[in-house]
Amino acid sequence: MAEIQGNLKGIKDSVLEEIKALYTEVIDQKQIISSELAMRLLELSGRIGKEISLYVTRSGEIKNIAIGTGETVQLPEFSGRRGINRLSGYRCIHTHLNGSSVLSGLDHSALRNNKFDAMIALSYDGQNEKQTLLSFAFIAGIDKDEHFITNEFGPYKLPEVLEFNFTNLVLSIEKILDKQISVKKNLTTTAEKCVLIGMDTGRNLSLWSSEDSLEELKQLADTAGALVIAKIIQKKAKPDPAFFIGKGKVEEIAHLVREEDIELCIFDDELTPAQQRNLEMVIGARVIDRTGLILDIFAQRARSNEGKLQVELAQLQYTLPRLTGQGLSLSRLGGGIGTRGPGETKLEVDKRRIRDRIAFIKESVAKVKAVRDVHKASRKKKRVITVALVGYTNAGKSTLLNTLTASDIYAHDQLFATLDPTTRKLAxxxxxxxxxxxxxxxxxxxxxxxxxxxxxxxxxxxxADLLLHVVDLSHINYRKQMDSVLSVLHEIGAADKKILTVYNKIDKVQDKETFLAKLEREENSVLISAKQAIGMEELLNLISENLSFQFVETRLLFPYDKAAKAAKLHDVANIKDQKYLDNGILITVNLTAEQIDNYKEFLINEG
Incomplete structure (x- = not known):
């Protein structure tokens, strides 16, 4: 027999056994409650001086009993195992000891949050203790903000509601919800329901645990606009070549997809094209992997022409091997959460046309790069110091740029809020x-x-002359995130750059003293809060100290037979003055210590 939940302190064992005996009661499916059970429940509740709550299935079985304080009973939450247009399948029947069966705000909140079939309260009449009163409420629909509306009825005398057909009421409510939600689906874009699937091989191939990685995948899915219904991790020594996960787990997911009307399955690891096709055929829902999900987010975030081209190029390169034997269309591009983003063409394409498109995009990107190279050469010539913000997504880089430069670029608490690079002048x-x-x-x-x-x-x-590695110090896995950033820097050939570590979000860190004292001893690091503008002066001083570009006005004299070397100086430095003398070319220029050393043979001894 099931146990009793809640506050059992001070209740005799013999009375607890009487309450536990309620589990054997079965209510007629058409009735809200039987007269005998209502009277028994109120009698026991009055005897112990505490409210009692029963959770009853549609078949009339009592599945849970909970006891509260003298004023209230804790209402446990039930998992939403049904779709949004279905109620939970449970009704809550509980007692009130204040002489009134009128439902409280907490009762209505629990009704909405748990989607109970009904919330029912019993009490003795405060004016006539021999009279039993009953009030009940149910979900009556959805308002314009997509919140559940509740309607309350009563108080009734108990005999007045015993003939009420409870089953018909519940079915009518679900029909109303189904119609309202169907209309909303036609009028608005609703989040796609998805399930996340990861694998734990037990070999620690990544610094991240499978649980942490799947939690990050959930954040990615949320960012993309999906509604995560479930997360599944399978322990398996190695991936299955046909399905990645085991066939039994595939069938389990297929059952979940049918039961919850799930539209999308997202795998935390990269799938082969064959695995993706096999999974879709068995599960009966679209399947994408981590890479496809990230590409979809990038497609949503791209704003500049270059950004859109780059995202489309990545999507095409990802999609090309997945077209084998499929005859799929470019509508699959960006087909992670919904259909959007660059490259989402409905035309049927083959490999040749995709390769042609890839070649065209590469050519277009190269042209944009050429323009950037011109600007880069101009900055280099003028010896403009460049500092780049790098870091894990959502570490606070954009917020830091806004704070340091008094700018107002898009900065939100979400993954990949910034896609296109933004440049501002830093004093x-x-x-x-x-x-x-x-x-x-x-x-x-x-x-x-x-x-x-x-x-x-x-x-x-x-x-860049200097990298600021921005770290979200409040994140539980900040060290692992740092390692991931350093890995990417190595991949793009920037691992040997001078890097300052900027520990951000210290305003969110718990137990700061011990934790932060340790980090303060790290070389080339600083503790800040970009949002609260804490530590900005220290950061700016550290940047200046680590930029070895203290320019010195220098005078160089090039003999005419070294005119070619003098000409090259124009490409790397900002020339302030140039004169042609009898004995050579006199150039006044701002140079760094390193550059002065390269041209020391041409230095004019001012002494």
Whole structure:
């Protein structure tokens, strides 16, 4: 027999046994409650001085009994195992000891949150203790903000509701909900319901645990606009070549998909084209992997022409091998959550046409890169200092750029809020200036298609004079996130750049003293809160200290037979003055210490 939940303190064992005996009671399916059970429930509740709550199935079985304090009973939550247009299948019957069966705000809230078939309250009449009163409420529909509306009826004298057909009421409610939700689906874009699937091989191939990785996948799915219904992790020594997961687990997921009307399955690991096709055939829902999901998010975020081209290139490179024997269309591009983003053409395409499109996009990206290279050469010539923000997605890079440069670029608490690089002028101490660039955030297992497609954009990182590695210190896996960022920097050839570690969001860190004292001892690091503008002065000073570009006005004299070397100086430095003398070319120029050393043979001894 099931146990009794709640506050059992002070209740005699013999009375608890009487309450537990209620589990054997069965209510007629058409009745809200039987007269005998109502009277028994109120009698026991009055004896112990505490409210009692029963949770009853549609077949009339009592599945749970809970006891509260003298004023209230804790209402446990039930998992939403049914669709939004279906009620939970449970009704809650509970007692009130205040002489009134009128439902409280807490009762209505529990009714909405748990989608109970009904919320029912029993009490003795405060004016006549021999009279039993009953009030009940049910969900009557959905308002314009998609919140459940509840209607309450009563108080009734108990005999007045015993003949009421409860089953018909519940079925009518579900029909109303089904109609309202169907209309809303036609009028608005609803989130696709999805299930997340991961694998634990037990071999620690990644720094991330399977649970942490799947939780991050949930954040990605939320960002893409999906509604996560369930998360599943299978422990398996190695992936199945046909289905990635075991056949039994595939059938289990297929059953869940049918039961919950799930439209999409997202795998945390990259699937082969064959595995993806096999899974879709058995499960009966669309299947994508982590890479496809990230590509979809990038498709939503792309704003600039270059960004859209780069995303489409990555999508095409990802899709091409998945067209084998499929005759699929480009409508699959961006087909993770909904259908949107660059490249979402409905035309039927073959491999040749996709390859042609890839070639065209690469050519277009190359042209954009050429323009960027011109700007880059101009900055290099003028010796403009460049600083790039790098870090894990949602570490707070855009917020930091806004704070440091008094800008107002898009900065939100979401993954990949920034896709297109943004550049602003940064004022440093001693009246120095630099160019600060906000770049796309990194993530563990960043799809190689994106690294390749965004190569020209990521060169902003490789070409920077200094990198600020922004770290979300409040994240439980911040160390693992740091390792993932360093891995991507190595992949794009920027691992040897000078890097300052900027520990952000210290305002969200618990137990700061011990934790932060340890980090303060790290070399080339600083603790800040970009949102609260904490630590900005220390950060700016650290940037200045680590930029070895303190320019010195220098005079160089090139003999005419070295005129070619003098000409090259124009490509790497900002020339302030140039004169042609009898003995050579006199150039006044701002140079760094390193550059002065390269031209020391031409230095004019001012002494």
């Amino acid at each position: 440093l101490p001693e009246k120095e200036e630099a160019i600060l660039t906000d770049t796309v955030g990194f993530i563990q297992r960043l799809p190689h298609q994106l690294v390749t497609a965004f190569k020209s954009t990521l060169e902003e990182v490789s070409d």
